[in-house]
Amino acid sequence: MVEKRRKEILDAATEIFSRYGYYGAKMEDIAKKAGIGKGTIYSYFDSKEALFYEMIKHAIEEYEKGLDKALNIEGALEERLHVLCQFHGKYLSKYIDITQIIVMEREVFSKELVRELIKEKTRLFNRVKNAVKNAISKGELRDDLDPHLASIIIIGSIGKFYGEKICYGREKLNKIDPKGLIDTILRGLK
Amino acid sequence: MVEKRRKEILDAATEIFSRYGYYGAKMEDIAKKAGIGKGTIYSYFDSKEALFYEMIKHAIEEYEKGLDKALNIEGALEERLHVLCQFHGKYLSKYIDITQIIVMEREVFSKELVRELIKEKTRLFNRVKNAVKNAISKGELRDDLDPHLASIIIIGSIGKFYGEKICYGREKLNKIDPKGLIDTILRGLK
Amino acid sequence: MVEKRRKEILDAATEIFSRYGYYGAKMEDIAKKAGIGKGTIYSYFDSKEALFYEMIKHAIEEYEKGLDKALNIEGALEERLHVLCQFHGKYLSKYIDITQIIVMEREVFSKELVRELIKEKTRLFNRVKNAVKNAISKGELRDDLDPHLASIIIIGSIGKFYGEKICYGREKLNKIDPKGLIDTILRGLK
Amino acid sequence: MVEKRRKEILDAATEIFSRYGYYGAKMEDIAKKAGIGKGTIYSYFDSKEALFYEMIKHAIEEYEKGLDKALNIEGALEERLHVLCQFHGKYLSKYIDITQIIVMEREVFSKELVRELIKEKTRLFNRVKNAVKNAISKGELRDDLDPHLASIIIIGSIGKFYGEKICYGREKLNKIDPKGLIDTILRGLK
């Protein structure tokens, strides 16, 4: 099936782009990873840039789906944060925050793409922010809390926490327990 | 003076690598930026990779010096964190977390380099951690705090906070006030 | 019928090769033009070069048939030349002197093919030459005329005349009247 | 000197493009012919297409210069035609009517380029036509002659005459005597 082959290429591209960056990734390696010939990629994607663009879109879509699920579950605040952490960790271990490439190599990509990705990142950020607002109104978080700052702390801390463990520590995902982190964020350092 | 010329090349390299990433950066552009001929770079650095490596080392050295200064000042905890934030922001606006390139394009560089950089990052992390421990023992932070987690939250939040403002918002550095962020981290979300 | 399919491919090839040249023509376009699948061509022809070769042969055969008809009609010299002109124009508008490709890209094709094509062109030339000789012996052309030079002038002039009108002027074939040309060739410039 | 190198590349390009056509010509071969590295060409010309374009322009300029000289000499009509023939032959043996490639592969090149080349060809044609008009007004050619048709016959015949001898016969240029041809054109076939 055609859709399956497309997906295989996207998965291979995700891995290779993540590992080597846009320029470091070679079409030949992506093809090899996908177990196909170099030319075949071009039946499914117009160019390297197009493939990269589609991969980003695909990654964002997956993130959105997962984030929605993570934010919409029932349960206590701690529990919900726990799910969010686990989702983010799982996602990170696949994409290693691939959108970062764009920011790093930003001059390379069309202004269009960069703008769109920033918009997307903002949208995702706002979902977390809304969840924070929600928790404030439900009395789960203190009512003088700035939702924007709180979101930055949540996202920044989780990212650092998992980034470190996955990138440097190479720890297995299911061995990572974010309970302490969540607790510390909620209670504060003081 | 030879050292001065070396420094000029490193500064040019920092800017170009930051903007375009490792592969996107061209030796010619770095030379032009430094106001010298392309071939001259090779009198000071063996190769593009070596130049990149030296640039990273140089960036880290600057960071270390600045971090030391920021962590060793006298004053209240909030004040010291404020200085840390400002330093990090200033640093970020110059290097846009350039070490990230290495993590993104990790397979490209020698294991040696990657290992050394991780070690370096760990060392920097530990300085913050020690400062946290110190603050705990002085009673400025609660004594059941996990210094590691606290450091992650501090570094992760500050990075996210400034990263967002500088990368996306393009805000002027001296207009950014981290007071709210520090307060929220310290008091917790709850 | 197999022969019909073969003919369809040849016709499609003629059009595409004429328009784009040997290298510019793509097998896929030829197949599309012929209304068949790409692979099918290879059931009828061994390779692109073979297809090109066969197409040339086919074009030459058509030319020979037409030339015979044009040269063998009864009537006054002027009339016969008129028919020759019209035939050449009609042929040109289909093949745009496709054999020229061979001469242009001569090193590309096997010496065999080039030699054979030159031989073929010579044979066609000789038919015109014989017709000239015939006209001389019948007293229709002056008897001190060099048949070879006369043939060159006839073929060269007619080719230029129609080539210009068809290639650049894009004139309709039936609007082109070679009467003046024939008259000038016969009477001379002086 | 830079101009010399540029000229060497143009000469190599002329030969390779003439021999293999636009698509058949490989940049590497042109470089090898010019005795330089592949990349060097790109210091002088932006792309293969640009090189081709420049080569055509260069060929036309040479043709124009030569044609002016040939048409402007003093002497009897026959003599002037003789010089024109020799010039055309010399030119042909270098360029083998390279502009023909454009016509053959016309869909490939920008409409701009094709239009410009046709305009150029028209201008060259008109110079011959003006020379014919001049000869008519001087009484060297009969006064009921159509200058356009006469030009076609002259150019077409000369092209065929030399084309045949050079392309097929591979005759040495200085062994070719156009006297008979000129005489036949002037006196007519009848």
Place this chain on the structure above:
DNA sequence: GATGAATGAGCGTTCATTCAT
């Protein structure tokens, strides 16, 4: 020492050809 013209390995992309269906 400093330069930048020259080089050629390497990559993105195309397309003639093959072969499983």
Place this chain on the structure above:
DNA sequence: AATGAATGAACGCTCATTCAT
């Protein structure tokens, strides 16, 4: 027999690196 998805050799072009000046 007919197809068109898949292949990979080949080519245009880039850019890190060299070296004659």
